Amino acid sequence: MENTEKTETIEITETIARSATTTKKTTVQLPEAFLARMKGLLGAEMKVFEASYENERAQGLRFNTRKGSLEEDQMRYQEKFGLKPVLWCREGFYYEAESRPGRSALHEAGAYYIQEPSAMAVVSVLDPKPGERVLDLCAAPGGKSTHLADRMQGKGLLVSNEIHPARAKILAQNIERMGIAHAVVTNESPENLAPRFPEFFDRIVVDAPCSGEGMFRKDEEARNQWSPAHVKMCAERQQRILDQAGSMLRPGGRLVYSTCTFAPEEDEQGIADFLSRHPEFSIVPLPEDEIPEGISCARSEWSQIECPELVHTFRIWPHKAEGEGHYLALLEKAGVSGQQGDLDEFNQSAERAGDWIGAQTQNDFAVENGKKSQKKDKKKEKGRKRDAFSAGIDREQLALWQEFEKETLVEPIFCENPASRILFGEQLYQLPEGMPDLSGLRVLRPGLHLGTIKKNRLEPAHALALALRPDQVRRSVDYPVDSQEIRTYLGGGTLSCDPSEKGWVLVCVDGFSLGWAKATGGSLKNHYPKGLRIFS
Numbered sequence: 021m022e023n024t025e026k027t028e029t030i031e032i033t034e035t036i037a038r039s040a041t042t043t044k045k046t047t048v049q050l051p052e053a054f055l056a057r058m059k060g061l062l063g064a065e066m067k068v069f070e071a072s073y074e075n076e077r078a079q080g081l082r083f084n085t086r087k088g089s090l091e092e093d094q095m096r097y098q099e100k101f102g103l104k105p106v107l108w109c110r111e112g113f114y115y116e117a118e119s120r121p122g123r124s125a126l127h128e129a130g131a132y133y134i135q136e137p138s139a140m141a142v143v144s145v146l147d148p149k150p151g152e153r154v155l156d157l158c159a160a161p162g163g164k165s166t167h168l169a170d171r172m173q174g175k176g177l178l179v180s181n182e183i184h185p186a187r188a189k190i191l192a193q194n195i196e197r198m199g200i201a202h203a204v205v206t207n208e209s210p211e212n213l214a215p216r217f218p219e220f221f222d223r224i225v226v227d228a229p230c231s232g233e234g235m236f237r238k239d240e241e242a243r244n245q246w247s248p249a250h251v252k253m254c255a256e257r258q259q260r261i262l263d264q265a266g267s268m269l270r271p272g273g274r275l276v277y278s279t280c281t282f283a284p285e286e287d288e289q290g291i292a293d294f295l296s297r298h299p300e301f302s303i304v305p306l307p308e309d310e311i312p313e314g315i316s317c318a319r320s321e322w323s324q325i326e327c328p329e330l331v332h333t334f335r336i337w338p339h340k341a342e343g344e345g346h347y348l349a350l351l352e353k354a355g356v357s358g359q360q361g362d363l364d365e366f367n368q369s370a371e372r373a374g375d376w377i378g379a380q381t382q383n384d385f386a387v388e389n390g391k392k393s394q395k396k397d398k399k400k401e402k403g404r405k406r407d408a409f410s411a412g413i414d415r416e417q418l419a420l421w422q423e424f425e426k427e428t429l430v431e432p433i434f435c436e437n438p439a440s441r442i443l444f445g446e447q448l449y450q451l452p453e454g455m456p457d458l459s460g461l462r463v464l465r466p467g468l469h470l471g472t473i474k475k476n477r478l479e480p481a482h483a484l485a486l487a488l489r490p491d492q493v494r495r496s497v498d499y500p501v502d503s504q505e506i507r508t509y510l511g512g513g514t515l516s517c518d519p520s521e522k523g524w525v526l527v528c529v530d531g532f533s534l535g536w537a538k539a540t541g542g543s544l545k546n547h548y549p550k551g552l553r554i555f556s
């Protein structure tokens with residue numbers, strides 16, 4: 021939407037250190053009407069708020085505790101990245117901008133996720149547990165989803181959904197990079213998803229699309245797009261998304277709502293509006309001594325609907341904490357806690373999921389999934405002998421996987437139930453626990469991509485490499501992060517190995533799995549995906 025508001029240039033200099041001697045100065049233009057609104061809201065506090073824009077923006081990374089040990093990683097990379105803890109997230113750290121962790125091979129190995137520090141509060145507040153069913157409704161590019169997966173410790177079901185196809189692809193790539201096995205990535209509108217999952221999830225994140233006022237320091241597009249009409253449109257859209265999300269939460273379940281804006285219509289007022297339509301929901305107050313330093317209570321007086329409980333929702337202010345603007349509300353749905361899905365239910369749903377077979381490539385997945393019954397008939401005609409329990413993967417195909425498993429892995433990994441594996445064209449996937457029936461929905465990733473079934477062998481997927489630890493494979497090589505070997509590997513080059521080595525080898529950087537290579541005749545043939553190669 022075009023911003024028709026006049027803008028006022030405010031001399032805010034953002035200093036980006038390029039080197040010891042050069043700096044770049046940029047001027048941030050904040051919309052005049054936004055400033056007037058903020059002045060009305062903040063009164064005397066406005067001066068400090070404005071002055072905070074003169075500071076450099078804080079940059080954060082969040083360690084992936086599924087791939088490493090938080091304590092060890094923090095110590096190991098303390099100096100390299102100049103780490104300093106983020107108070108509201110145990111896995112989160114500020115880093116020095118010049119250290120550029122996003123350019124390190126550790127980033128490609130999913131050792132950490134680069135994330136705006138304030139955004140790390142959302143999953144900390146929701147506190148998901150291993151084994152739960154969790155939905156991230158507005159998930160791209162994946163900051164909250166990858167954090168949720170980490171806290172779930174690989175157990176349970178994570179559905180990461182994103183409405184925009186291109187953003188959903190990036191989400192799927194980030195899920196893969198972080199080595200997440202138990203996530204399904206869908207590309208749906210909340211309206212399409214909601215009727216399929218009535219009262220299904222234990223926890224839901226609604227990190228809503230918003231007017232982005234809290235990101236003005238770093239996001240020029242948000243500044244240009246801002247207008248009171250845009251705020252209103254966002255507030256209305258958030259109510260629609262919240263209504264759908266609410267219907268997917270089980271009684272007793274918890275939902276966290278977050279925005280990166282200061283606009284009361286999208287924050288305090290937005291929550292009050294939702295609660296007025298949904299008396300079955302209430303705000304969960306966190307005990308005062310559990311609210312981390314830097315997180316402020318929200319302002320109930322900023323809602324036109326009387327709702328004193330809004331003081332138990334939260335804000336992160338750029339002039340009070342090291343992070344951009346954020347709003348958070350933790351809600352609970354009244355009722356008795358539901359039971360977790362049992363194994364029978366899982367097996368049945370895995371068998372249903374196995375009916376999706378038929379499409380040729382992963383990219384076809386979303387489209388082909390809608391045509392499952394036609395495909396099923398074709399398969400029946402072909403008269404394939406299916407193992408009663410193998411749900412879409414026949415005995416020979418299962419044998420290829422098992423051969424790879426025996427040859428390459430120390431012991432069978434993930435779920436041992438073969439019904440949890442499905443074949444999609446030539447692509448073999450491992451479904452998460454408690455996989456629901458997703459037929460008819462656009463699915464980008466139905467779980468962990470295990471590999472491609474070729475004529476008489478299985479070629480392991482890059483996603484599988486990233487999801488494995490070196491102690492889970494028979495052969496691995498490990499090189500230091502700044503080594504020539506890692507540069508060679510990321511560039512697609514061949515490494516050398518002991519001539520007696522043969523078979524798939526997991527290439528690791530500082531102990532984090534990075535990709536596959538195949539050992540033969542003293543060489544490690546590079547299997548790092550061509551599209552990800554970095555030439556330095």
Ligand SMILES: C[S@@+](CC[C@H](N)C(=O)[O-])C[C@H]1O[C@@H](n2cnc3c(N)ncnc32)[C@H](O)[C@@H]1O
Nearest residue numbers: 158159160161162163164183184187227228229
């Ligand atoms: C704030 S961003 C999400 C950031 C993400 N949770 C993360 O941590 O990386 C909001 C997302 O909502 C998506 N979105 C836009 N319109 C939507 C709608 N009508 N329903 C659901 N999601 C929508 C946007 O494409 C965007 O990816």
